[in-house]
Amino acid sequence: MRRGLIAAGLSLFASTAGAAARYELIYSPDTERMQIRLCIDATAAVREFRLQRGGGAYIDDLRRGQGELQRLDETRWRAADWKAGECLSYVARLGDVAQSRDRDVGARVGETLLVAPQQWLLWDTAETEREAAVTMPAGYAFAPPWQELAPADGKAAQRYTIPATPSSWSALVAVGRFEETRLQVGAALARLTILGTATAEQRATLRGWVERALAATATAYGELPLPQVQIVLFAGNGRGRAVGFGQSLRGQGNAVHIQVDVNASAAALDADWTAVHEFSHWAHPYLGDDGAWLAEGLASYWQYVLRARSGLLTPQQAWAGLDAGFGRGRRTADDRLTLAELSRSMQDRRAYYAVYWSGAAFWLTADVELRRASGDRVGIDTALQRFHACCLQRKREWGAEEFVGKLDALIGSDVLRRNFREFAARRGFPPLDRLYAQLGLQRDGDTLRLVDDAPEAAIREAILRRR
Ligand SMILES: [Zn+2]
Known part of the structure; x- marks a missing residue:
């Protein structure tokens, strides 16, 4: 029950003193090294600890109290007959991690180290709940993507829970004077x-x-x-x-x-x-390469819609921005490939505009259709808000169609999945002329005109209404 409350965000600073794996981190700026202790309460016949590839080179003096620790290969260690409350201790050379030429592994920004925790924080994959207590000397800070557990008071260790995500998902921790x-x-x-x-x-x-x-x-x-x-x-x-x-x-x-x-x-x-x-x-959850068009489409649509809602853009500027994006997508679209195929190979083909803006066209189309059908009571916001309430905190990848199917189920519609299938299978940029005419978006040379007596001008206004 307590975990359910945390997942719902009702208990931001709740204690998880019962976390199964507890890390203690103490940083020494002179040597740029982190002293690490990892204690795990539960007994186990065998435990296996891992780092991401390359990580084995950055840790020294790895010990298991009085017990034995067998090194399996460059990144894996095995401990047999683990007793309750046993600990590992070691030193991580964060300064060396930051010297990596691979930006996903580490980098230096001025005197600050940016280091991927997967390279130096030993991970027991059998555990799901992890907590860390980090002690930094005065004037130094440690900034991870982890969930802070209690407000820092400058003296005591700062405590975090470490979300369990796939180890291939990029993470960087900043360590230094900031x-x-x-x-x-x-x-x-x-x-x-x-x-x-x-x-x-x-x-x-x-x-x-x-x-x-x-x-x-x-x-x-x-x-x-x-x-x-x-x-x-x-x-x-x-x-x-x-x-x-x-x-x-x-x-x-x-x-x-x-x-x-x-x-x-x-x-x-x-x-x-x-x-x-x-x-x-x-x-949205992580949607993989297949779902890149959905993910980037939502962010591209909202980058204009949400800024207009909060007054950072006028409606005219927001629609003109969306229209310019659709134009870039249309000019760079590939008529030989479906959007699903283009999305999968987006990086190789550098087909960013076509993928991002086809995706934005999907969300606009679905938003208008939902608002039309519900008398403006339901839009994509409603579906994503309900997804936030039920499902967003789960740290896993979602299939693209699974995600839109869930959104539909949450609002009792078929609009998202139906449009998803149509958009994913289409070759070339989605046609928007009819939607433009309904919403009262009229291209006039280089400028976009908003037509007030268009049939669905009210939906156009509702999408960007200040809130
Ligand atoms: Zn993006």
């Missing part, structure tokens, strides 16, 4: 870390932008999709753009990483879609 800022958004907590050199004023500008983007994301259905999230900004020179590359990571918790220009103004930051796009990904 401050983590806690942003409360309704019942949800967003932990913000700004890396790079920035003045107090620049930090305040970046923080304000993140807060507005979070508030915009919460207009989807009144709250953030997840009870706790991590946001890491990489503040640099921006190379002429206020906001650069953004990325959503799902390993051991949900995190968004975004590159930003440290000199960007609040207006220039607000004019960019990246933050709301990445935050929108929190509302």
